[in-house]
Amino acid sequence: MRSTDLSELAAFDAVARHRNFRRAGEERGVTASAISHAVGNLEARVGIRLLNRTTRSVALTDAGAMLLSQLSPAFGEIGSALDALNQFRDTPFGKVRINAPNSVAPFVFRSVIGPLIAKNPGLQLEIVATDRLVDIVEEGFDAGIRLGESLRDGMTAVKIKPRLRFAVVGSSNYFERHPLPKTPDDLRQHVCIRNIYPSGKPYAWEFSRAGKIIEFETTGSLSLDDHELMVEAALSGVGLAYVWEERARPYIQNGSLVECLASWSAPEDWLYLYYPTRKYLSAGLRAVIDALRV
The missing domain is CATH 3.40.190.290 (D-Maltodextrin-Binding Protein; domain 2)
Structure with a gap:
């Protein structure tokens, strides 16, 4: 497979997960138009429409849903394989995206970020603070932070500092x-x-x-x-x-x-960092958890 094919598949995977070209572009580090072009090339090459697009929404076709169901585990395996290389490094390498409520993010991270980055110079930490309800899987986050450990099925919760009242x-x-x-x-x-x-x-x-x-x-x-x-x-x-x-x-x-x-x-309420139970726990995310956990 050509590298361009893999990049097109990665672009489709990002759009399919986010249901949004702009957010997919932000995750991939390119423009929304570049993502759209890559997905268009993929659809032209396979001869099947994978996404239904309107000015307001993006939805998977039946063919797109089937492709995503097989791509996601494959990309997960690729990510796991690349992350396994961290055992040959002194510190973790790669990006970790965390979603946290804007109202608590300063208390969670203010004394943690400096030492965490200093200890792990290869770590790219991206924290998005918002009080709106976020689906961390759909929006491409590695983990989220919330009050209470009552979570939907398929999530693992880790108790973190500080307690708040x-x-x-x-x-x-x-x-x-x-x-x-x-x-x-x-x-x-x-x-x-x-x-x-x-x-x-x-x-x-x-x-x-x-x-x-x-x-x-x-x-x-x-x-x-x-x-x-x-x-x-x-x-x-x-x-x-x-x-x-x-x-x-x-x-x-x-x-x-x-x-x-x-x-x-x-x-006082405990805060919890949560992540998909089935998701491979990268070395970078493990470093974040170790820095935050009680």
Whole structure:
């Protein structure tokens, strides 16, 4: 097989997994038009349409689905064979793509990246931080990070540092005008900044007492999906924010923010790095796991 044939098959494999030419190009390090050209050449050579394309979507034909089902294991074996060469190197070599929630990524990686790269100079670490729901397999990530170990079938979870907890905070100026809430029910008398997912769906503030989880549904006029913005809004005196305590800690320590309902805060949550159970665990990903795990 010519090398151009293999590159065309790799381009098709990337598009088929991502269902997107742009993301396939980003994974392959080329333009979307180059990927489209390679797939077009492959289809012309085999004489069969492999993808149905519209301006908004990409879907596999029956022939394309059959080809992908046989290509994916083959490319997995090739990747495993290449990664096996790491045993002849002092440190791992190659790219590792990690997806992590934007709200927790700084706490997970801030003290890890420097030592990890210094110890593994051949490692190419790509971290994509977003709070939107991501299918790590479909979008070409080696692993993802999330709260809790409840995952879909076929995933392996590894407990990592640090443990995190939420805190309710408001500015000292805000509490000059409002009393400190003593129970979650008191929040009904306060202005609360709503937490939402990137999709716009709100999520409840969680509290814990006597082992029971209590959920408070906020109804404030300001809704944000970014914890840094929530902290800034709380600092401005707009209302109370429900954020990672770690993010608010510097402002709590200097008195700009006041934490309340601390005795009601839900227990600290563990973070987990997860990856497909059947996926070959590369030396690079093993190095990342070793740096993060508890």
